[in-house]
Amino acid sequence: xxxxxxxxxxxxxxxxxxxxxxxxxxxxxxxxxxxxxxxxxxxxxxxxxxxxxxxxxxxxxxxxxxxxxxxxxxxxxxxxxxxxxxxxxxxxxxxxxxxxxxxxxxxxxxxxxxxxxxxxxxxxxxxxxxxxxxxxxxxxxxxxxxxxxxxxxxxxxxxxxxxxxxxxxxxxxxxxxxxxxxxxxxxxxxxxxxxxxxxxxxxxxxxxxxxxxxxxxxxxxxxxxxxxxxxxxxxxxxxxxxxxxxxxxxxxxxxxxxxxxxxxxxxxxxxxxx
Ligand SMILES: [Zn+2]
Ligand SMILES: [Zn+2]
Ligand SMILES: [Zn+2]
Numbered sequence: 247x248x249x250x251x252x253x254x255x256x257x258x259x260x261x262x263x264x265x266x267x268x269x270x271x272x273x274x275x276x277x278x279x280x281x282x283x284x285x286x287x288x289x290x291x292x293x294x295x296x297x298x299x300x301x302x303x304x305x306x307x308x309x310x311x312x313x314x315x316x317x318x319x320x321x322x323x324x325x326x327x328x329x330x331x332x333x334x335x336x337x338x339x340x341x342x343x344x345x346x347x348x349x350x351x352x353x354x355x356x357x358x359x360x361x362x363x364x365x366x367x368x369x370x371x372x373x374x375x376x377x378x379x380x381x382x383x384x385x386x387x388x389x390x391x392x393x394x395x396x397x398x399x400x401x402x403x404x405x406x407x408x409x410x411x412x413x414x415x416x417x418x419x420x421x422x423x424x425x426x427x428x429x430x431x432x433x434x435x436x437x438x439x440x441x442x443x444x445x446x447x448x449x450x451x452x453x454x455x456x457x458x459x460x461x462x463x464x465x466x467x468x469x470x471x472x473x474x475x476x477x478x479x480x481x482x483x484x485x486x487x488x489x490x491x492x493x494x495x496x497x498x499x500x501x502x503x504x505x506x507x508x509x510x511x512x513x514x515x516x517x518x519x520x
Pocket of ligand 3: 322
């Protein structure tokens with residue numbers, strides 16, 4: 247299993263428009279955070295999770311060449327706004343609809359934003375089409391298992407996703423955009439080799455976890471490696487990574503995780519990353 251972080255920023259992105267702060271003007275590329283999404287390669291299956299406003303540019307940057315299915319975690323604009331650019335992948339699939347899984351709320355938002363794209367085939371060659379379905383709590387695929395759990399996120403619920411690779415037995419959990427992680431979601435993520443959590447910023451927010459809240463959840467789940475995502479311009483990458491407890495760090499755009507093999511002895515059980 248491979249995981250590619252296409253974006254790790256909050257809804258405003260970093261740099262933020264009209265801001266000259268140290269993080270927004272930083273020359274460290276890890277402080278440049280496009281809106282949050284990941285690409286998961288499970289065996290030979292390419293799963294795209296969310297499509298940020300920068301989705302096309304993220305695909306070009308990370309050389310994403312194929313998508314078999316799409317999962318929308320929830321219907322907020324920073325996760326859904328790039329979906330029209332999935333048209334290229336419908337074309338590559340042979341001019342058929344892309345399977346799209348989400349919550350009822352996520353599917354309703356897709357229908358409202360992309361009414362021309364709902365159906366089994368694109369309206370014309372090069373157009374986008376979505377075959378919508380509610381993601382079941384457990385999806386068994388030849389390549390692995392995708393499990394999901396609902397996470398509170400203000401007025402909506404976000405799908406927390408757990409991927410298990412059948413070949414290696416490796417487990418990866420992705421919990422973005424959540425105010426808390428309920429007990430059922432903690433239980434589902436237990437045993438994950440790598441955990442990703444919403445760690446918006448140091449200050450409290452009505453619909454996202456603070457960094458301290460995310461660290462507390464990370465300790466409860468106790469994955470060997472946890473990454474925080476959906477980050478604002480309030481946190482500088484290197485400074486915060488040095489300050490976070492061992493085994494917890496910030497994700498950054500372009501971060502790639504290879505979970506296909508056990509880490510070599512002597513690396514403290516940390517998942518390999520670039
Ligand atoms: Zn978001
Ligand atoms: Zn700034
Ligand atoms: Zn959101």
